[in-house]
Amino acid sequence: MRFYIKHIDNKSRTGAIETARGVVNTPAFMPVGTQGTVKAMFPEELKEIGAEIILSNTYHLYLRPGHEIIHQLGGLHKFINWSGPILTDSGGFQVYSLSSLRRIREDGVEFRSHIDGSLHFIGPEKAMEIQAMLGSDIAMAFDECTPYPAEYEYAVKSLELTTKWAGRCKEYCESVKRRIAETEIKRYEDSGNSPIHPFTHSPIQSLFGIIQGGMYKDLRKRSLEELMEIGFDGYAAGGLSVGEPKEEMYEIIEFIAPLMPEDRPRYLMGVGDLVDVLVAVENGFDMFDCVMPTRNARNGTLFTSRGRISIKRTEFKADPDPLDPDCNCYTCRNYSKAYLRHLFLSKEILSMRLNTIHNLYFYLDFFRKMREAIDNRTFKQFKKYWEEVWTGHPR
Incomplete structure (x- = not known):
């Protein structure tokens, strides 16, 4: 994995994570495919909307169908027909x-x-073994999530x-790399060729460490420093959005982000409220x-450029307009709010499909526009505008 920064606007930044399976432009949103599927979506549709x-879940895939079975069938990418990068969490959360x-031991x-x-x-070791057999591109270290x-x-x-x-x-992970290195070097020596970089043709996972410490700044700093001494490809802040008040979460975000290495990806785990995202990207x-986006x-x-909409509301019963006139997703190009309301109240499967397509498109498009704002050094105005849309007032 290679990470580099493209543009900086105050503390916010755009960049790119280069992996063997593709480039991830940052700030990036990862749709959650807990059990190897982003609910209601085809992999091809995910690519089409950006x-x-x-992200897939180690714990759930370990229990069902089992990481050994997925490994036997060619790994997680082949199993779910997704050719792009995958991040697997460790199962700790x-x-x-x-x-x-x-019971914690x-x-x-x-x-x-x-x-x-x-x-x-x-x-x-078991968490790493599971993720190695799944074959994800980025694996997360096993952690104890502080309540x-x-x-x-x-x-x-x-x-x-x-x-x-x-x-x-x-x-x-280092022991796996050493074993692969020995195998690759021996293979090239046996073939009569000169040894080349031993990892070039091997699926080496990147490993991210997870910062814990609860709501205590001194412990967060200590956790990060200890992880940096070990050395990881990226660093994640865990243990947030677990029930704490927003202002406490923002304090930790604002405190820990500037302490994290500039040359490594910074991952805020499990945080997806768009106002929270704006605060995190700002830092x-x-x-x-x-x-x-998928659960809602x-x-x-449904998320729109005018704020959230509950599609079941009576006012949409005969509404011929699209869900969001500023949205170019398949749902908004083809269906009215009246039809979406009818599908939802009728408990039709198509309701989940069309609603999910829209919400994910909205999220991914929001992140694309956010990257453009940072590149153009207008993130402050972007943040203020969207905070007014979502909360009625800028933070």
Whole structure:
């Protein structure tokens, strides 16, 4: 993986992440394909509307259908028919969300499947093994997601565990690289050719470390410094958007972003509210993921250039206009609000499809316009305009 910065507007920046499977322009939004599918979307449709990378979930794919099966069938890209880059999370957040079904140990987490109650264990090495077999382009280190609220002492222990696990994840990945290097060098020597760079033809994953520390700035700084000492291809801020007040989240975003390495991608995990995204981009974050556009679409809430719309409202019963006259997505080019309301109230499958196409298009187009604003050094005006659209007043 190679990352470079294109333009800077104050702290906000545009850049590009180059991977073997394609380029990801940043700031980037990653549609979430939890179980190997972005719900209601064909992979070809994702590409058509501008998706350059998607996210899949280690925990869910480990439980069903199983990472060994996916590996046997050619890896995750082939399994889901997606040729672009994929980022896989480590499963740490999903295990955290199963607090009643899991037990944290020094060597990892023991938990019961939410599907059938069977007992499982995932530690740093296992998380890396699963992601390696899935064959994602970017893997996330296994972490202990600090809950909110958390006492200082708990946040310290959580941070220390995350750092310890991050070191073990890095060592596992380095051992894989060494094994591949030895295999590649021997292959070229056996063929009579001169050895070339041993990783050139090998699917080496990039590895991101995850910053924890709860809402404590000193712990966030410590977590980042310890991760930087280990060394990662990118750095992510985890443990945010887990129930804390917005202002507390913004304080951490504004504090930690400028401390993160400038020459590595900065990923804000699980944050997708567009006002939150604007604050994060203003402070220099590059990557985002969230289920908001797809989940809201299925629930009838749609994002437009005029704000959010609940398509089930009576006022749209006979409305012949498109959902968003400024939107060029398939849904807005072809269907009225009246029809979208009818589909939703009738519980038709097409409702989920058309709503999801629109919401994802809107998100990806928003990020494209945001990149243009940064390139043109007009991000401040862009942010002010959209904050007024979404909240009625700029922050």
